[in-house]
Amino acid sequence: MAAKTTPQRKINSGFGARTSASDVLRDIDLTDTLALVTGGYSxxxxxTTRALAGAGARVIVAGRRPAEARRALAGLDRVEVAELDLxxxxxxxxxxxxxxxxxxxLPIVINNAGIMAAPLHRVGPGWEAQFATNHLGHFALVNRLWPAIARAGGARVVSVSSRGHHGSAIRWEDIHFERGYDKWLAYSQAKTANVLFAARLDAWGREFGVRAFSLHPGAILTPLQRHLTREEMMAAGWVDAEGNGADPTFKTPEQGAATQVWAATSPALAGLGGAYCEDCDIAEPEDVREYALDPEQAERLWSLSAELTGVDAAAG
Structure with a gap:
């Protein structure tokens, strides 16, 4: 039976903006299901790691600082830590x-790790770090892990994007900001890449029973803001002069984790894929930019990413 295509519109999941990750998994048994969560210790x-492990999953937490990860995850059962620098x-x-x-x-992969609004930094052969870390590293990871993902039967790959993708399409003429750097444009481009990657992965992977989703987790105060000054966050209305949260629409970290957990596990998404999600549901069309779901843009980005990273599982 051919896989269904997924309209970009809500499916009325029964969850919402204030749903927590544990709420999503309350009636789901993940006993011994293996999940990989990049950056799953902060x-x-x-x-996300806590919720998955609490539902019985075995979770691999992969990140740049394994010692810090082990401290953060101390006391959690069914969790293993591995070193990974995207x-x-x-x-x-x-x-x-x-x-x-x-x-x-590997039936569940959650591409969670990322950096935001970082000062100009280059990695590898001169790649802009936000594009390289948030997108290219995850692209290479999923392509290299493909044999294990495809073998799982019904696997899901979840890419954590952001409404920040509204700020920029892929800058094809200057992806790595050789002609002047803007930290927010760089972040936006990387988040658009996350959406395009999930769309292209789903279009190819569904033949193997693999479905992919991207998502906006919501606005949450976490270490993701490490590169921003308090003054910048005050100007945005995120925090007050003492650094405390000042925007009542912000989610708690557990609420922020809910949409990626939902996308990775919800039975309501069976047979679906390729969509951009928000607040534990598929988002409405106006919530995602057309360029982020455009098949031609997705194909072009996949080809470029394969060229840059040297890996392409879809090439056969």
Whole structure:
């Protein structure tokens, strides 16, 4: 039976903006289901790990600071930590090779790790770090892990994007900001890439039973804001002079984790994929930019990413 295409509109999931990750999983048994969560030891990643493990899943938390991850995850059962630097393709290859050598299938991948509004920094052969870390690293990771993902049967890959993608399409003529850097445009481009990657992965992966989603987790105060000054966040209305939250629309970290947990596990999404989600539901069309779901843009980005990273599972 051919996989259904997914209209970009709400499915009335029964959840909403204030749903927590544990609420999403209340009636879902993930006993011994293996999940990979990049950056799953900080912010909404930590809450994602807690919720999945609490529902019985075995969770691999992969990140740049394994010692810090072990401290943050101390006391959680069914969690293992592995080193992974998404800005270093050699690190991505080592992690993937080690995982594949274990022979395990991988039914859930949550591409959660990322950086936001960072000062200009270049990695690898001169790549802009936000595009490289948020997109290219995850692209290479999923492509290298593809044998384990496809073998799982019914796997889901979830890419954490943001409404920040509204700020920029892919800057094809200057992706790596060789002609002047803007930290917010760089972040927006990277978040658009996350949406396009999920759309293209789903279009290809559904033949293998693999579905992919992207999402906006909501606005949450977490270490993701580490590169912003208090003054910048005060000017945006996010915090007060003492650094406390000042915007009542912001979510808690557990609420922020809910949409990615929902996208990774919800039975309501069976047979669906390729959509952009918000507040534990598929988002309405006006909430996602057309360029972020455009099949031609998605194909172009996939081809470029394969060229840059040297990996392409779709090439056969």
């Amino acid at each position: 912010g909404i990643g930590l809450e 800005g270093d393709l050699a690190s991505v290859a080592r992690f993937a090779d080690d995982f594949l050598a274990s022979g395990r299938a």
